[in-house]
Amino acid sequence: MRRFHCVCGHEVFFEDSKCSSCHSLLGFNPETLTMVVLNEDPTLRACALRNHPVGCNWMVAEDDDHEQCRSCRLTRTVPQQNIPINVQRWKVLEYAKRRLVYSFIMLGLPVVSREQDPDSGLAFDFLEDQRTNPLVKKRVVYTGHHNGLITLHVSEADDAYRVKTREQMNESYRTVLGHMRHEIGHYYWDKLIRDSVWYPRFRHMFGGEENYRESMDNYYAYGPVPNWEKRHISAYASAHPWEDWAETWAHYLHIMDTLETATDFEVIHRSTSHSRDFHLLMGEWRQLTLMMNALNRSMGQRDPYPFSLSRQVIVKLRFIHQLVAGSESA
Numbered sequence: 001m002r003r004f005h006c007v008c009g010h011e012v013f014f015e016d017s018k019c020s021s022c023h024s025l026l027g028f029n030p031e032t033l034t035m036v037v038l039n040e041d042p043t044l045r046a047c048a049l050r051n052h053p054v055g056c057n058w059m060v061a062e063d064d065d066h067e068q069c070r071s072c073r074l075t076r077t078v079p080q081q082n083i084p085i086n087v088q089r090w091k092v093l094e095y096a097k098r099r100l101v102y103s104f105i106m107l108g109l110p111v112v113s114r115e116q117d118p119d120s121g122l123a124f125d126f127l128e129d130q131r132t133n134p135l136v137k138k139r140v141v142y143t144g145h146h147n148g149l150i151t152l153h154v155s156e157a158d159d160a161y162r163v164k165t166r167e168q169m170n171e172s173y174r175t176v177l178g179h180m181r182h183e184i185g186h187y188y189w190d191k192l193i194r195d196s197v198w199y200p201r202f203r204h205m206f207g208g209e210e211n212y213r214e215s216m217d218n219y220y221a222y223g224p225v226p227n228w229e230k231r232h233i234s235a236y237a238s239a240h241p242w243e244d245w246a247e248t249w250a251h252y253l254h255i256m257d258t259l260e261t262a263t264d265f266e267v268i269h270r271s272t273s274h275s276r277d278f279h280l281l282m283g284e285w286r287q288l289t290l291m292m293n294a295l296n297r298s299m300g301q302r303d304p305y306p307f308s309l310s311r312q313v314i315v316k317l318r319f320i321h322q323l324v325a326g327s328e329s330a
């Protein structure tokens with residue numbers, strides 16, 4: 001994520017809706033990736049959720065038929081609003097989603113909404129378990145992706161739930177943004193791999209994707225394959241090639257976003273971050289993540305980057321890097 005500035009020159013953050021120096025009301029324009037002053041440009045208006053308790057600081061083109069911004073309108077189902085905690089949960093989920101959408105715009109990845117394509121366009125359902133509601137058929141909600149539709153269990157927005165689940169599942173990393181980046185990976189597999197020239201290379205690198213159900217049942221019954229670290233970014237990635245793909249994809253987005261932040265703060269050189277040489281980028285990434293972890297330990301925090309990248313994982317990341325660069329120029 002890059003840094004942003006108010007018209008007065010003061011540094012502001014992606015989430016800000018007001019400048020702390022000159023007090024201008026600000027909005028983020030996703031078309032230009034800049035911060036603008038509210039009501040100053042007649043071709044722009046604020047997202048309809050700006051003054052809603054959920055809040056959103058993005059702008060919409062005045063002539064857009066939608067009341068909501070590019071990010072908010074991707075949500076098809078919001079958590080039940082008669083439960084007070086759900087307003088806060090929805091807020092947390094939208095907050096992460098704006099960062100997710102920023103990455104697509106930044107990387108030049110195509111996004112087709114479900115409204116544009118009712119069969120396989122992108123939409124989000126933020127749902128909760130309905131165990132106590134006898135009227136609802138599907139009572140237990142699983143976070144997942146199906147044909148462009150991403151379902152997120154709203155409890156993932158609660159820190160206590162997420163940490164508990166992370167420990168139960170013996171995971172080292174679990175965040176809302178991470179979930180979104182993973183699930184969107186399945187969406188992009190459908191869009192960029194399945195029917196494309198990249199498909200044979202995918203199979204060669206990640207493996208054949210037959211027997212999905214069986215592989216997942218095996219994973220939940222017997223755990224990850226031994227020595228999964230040698231070939232996969234996470235234990236879960238070893239469950240099946242599709243999950244390996246989504247985990248690696250999410251990791252690629254983590255890397256590109258964090259490298260952009262580090263470049264903008266001049267922690268790493270601009271020339272390196274714009275380099276086409278993927279191994280050079282990985283070298284910088286390694287140094288940066290060592291530093292991130294060390295800084296956090298100084299603050300008594302756990303490692304924000306509990307990963308180590310094996311040679312085979314780097315090869316997979318490079319494949320995604322090439323794919324993204326290809327779809328950008330297309």
Ligand SMILES: [Zn+2]
Nearest residue numbers: 006008019022
């Ligand atoms: Zn200002």
Ligand SMILES: [Zn+2]
Nearest residue numbers: 047056069072
């Ligand atoms: Zn919005």
